[in-house]
Each structure stands twice: as C-alpha cells, then as structure tokens.
Amino acid sequence: MQPTFLTTPGLARFARNIDDERRGQIAEYGEQQHPDGTGGLDRDLLADGLFQEAQAALQEGTVTWRHALEMMTAAVAAETDPAELRTLLVRTAAVCAAWAQDIDSRPHPMVCAHCGEQIETNEIQNTWVGPLKQPGTPKCAAPRFHIDRPECRAASDRACDEQAEAYRARTAVRSADPAVRHGQGDGS
Ligand SMILES: [Zn+2]
Numbered sequence: 001m002q003p004t005f006l007t008t009p010g011l012a013r014f015a016r017n018i019d020d021e022r023r024g025q026i027a028e029y030g031e032q033q034h035p036d037g038t039g040g041l042d043r044d045l046l047a048d049g050l051f052q053e054a055q056a057a058l059q060e061g062t063v064t065w066r067h068a069l070e071m072m073t074a075a076v077a078a079e080t081d082p083a084e085l086r087t088l089l090v091r092t093a094a095v096c097a098a099w100a101q102d103i104d105s106r107p108h109p110m111v112c113a114h115c116g117e118q119i120e121t122n123e124i125q126n127t128w129v130g131p132l133k134q135p136g137t138p139k140c141a142a143p144r145f146h147i148d149r150p151e152c153r154a155a156s157d158r159a160c161d162e163q164a165e166a167y168r169a170r171t172a173v174r175s176a177d178p179a180v181r182h183g184q185g186d187g188s
Pocket of ligand 1: 145
C-alpha cells in the first residue's frame with residue numbers, strides 16, 4: 001500500500017473508516033457496476049429547491065449539516081455528466097468528512113449514561129468515570145458516569161467489564177499477531 005499523508009485534521013481517521021467500509025462492501029457485493037440513474041426535471045427542481053433552502057438558512061444563520069448534505073445529494077441525483085458527477089461525489093464525501101470531524105470535535109455533554117442527569121465539573125478533581133473511549137467513537141458519544149453516585153459507578157464498572165470482555169474476544173481472534181502473543185505472556 002502506498003503511504004498517503006492527509007493533512008486535514010481528522011481526515012486520516014475518516015479515510016481509514018472509509019477503507020474499512022469499502023472492503024466490507026467488496027467482500028459482500030464485489031465491485032459493483034450500475035448505470036448512474038441520475039437526471040430528470042423532478043430532480044433538477046428538487047436540487048434547486050434544496051439549494052435555495054440551504055442558501056436561505058445560511059443567510060439566517062440557521063444552516064445545519066442536514067441542509068448541506070441534502071443539497072449535495074440532490075445535486076448528485078440531478079447531474080448526468082460523468083465528469084461533473086464525479087466532482088460532485090468527491091464534494092459530497094468532503095461534506096461527510098467535515099460533518100464527521102465536527103461530531104468528533106464536540107465536547108462531551110457531561111450527561112450521565114446511567115441516571116441521565118448532568119455531571120458537574122470542576123477543575124480540581126475528576127467528577128466522572130467510564131470505560132476507555134473506543135477508536136471510532138467520538139468523544140461526545142463515549143459513556144460517562146457520576147463518580148460520586150454508587151449506582152452510577154456500578155453501571156460504569158459493568159460498562160468497563162463489557163469493554164474488557166469485547167477486547168479479550170478481539171485479541172483472541174488476532175492471537176497470531178506476535179505482539180499480542182507476547183502481551184499474553186505465553187512464555188514462548
Ligand atoms: Zn449518574
């Protein structure tokens with residue numbers, strides 16, 4: 001594999017995720033070949049309507065990622081020129097990458113995953129516990145629990161146990177990896 005250096009923040013991770021998805025698709029369906037199926041007056045009108053809606057939202061300061069992605073997918077569906085279509089597909093993927101990066105960079109809402117109540121924060125001590133954040137999970141979606149409420153701590157312990165169990169299951173599958181064998185201390 002050629003090394004690829006991606007400089008946009010978060011894009012390397014997004015590209016790895018896409019690589020995983022594509023490999024999964026190819027494994028399941030093979031390389032697919034279909035007609036484009038794009039174009040037509042209805043789709044032109046829809047694309048134009050969504051473009052106008054997104055522009056209005058942008059000017060009112062109420063634009064959302066949903067506006068951006070719907071506008072792009074409608075433009076794709078309306079386009080029939082293969083070169084333009086390809087440009088729009090890349091542009092749509094860039095909107096998806098930007099949206100994912102925005103989700104990945106959001107602060108945690110600090111709502112307890114057990115009781116659903118706010119977790120107070122202060123600068124002196126940790127006020128939450130929880131399992132390690134999993135690769136591919138955005139920080140804002142990783143479960144956190146009250147450190148000072150026994151029932152919430154117990155829920156955190158259960159979440160940590162489940163994560164450790166899942167990790168053991170994964171590493172067992174990969175135990176052909178010498179680094180993992182070493183880590184397992186099999187004495188060889
Ligand atoms: Zn709680």
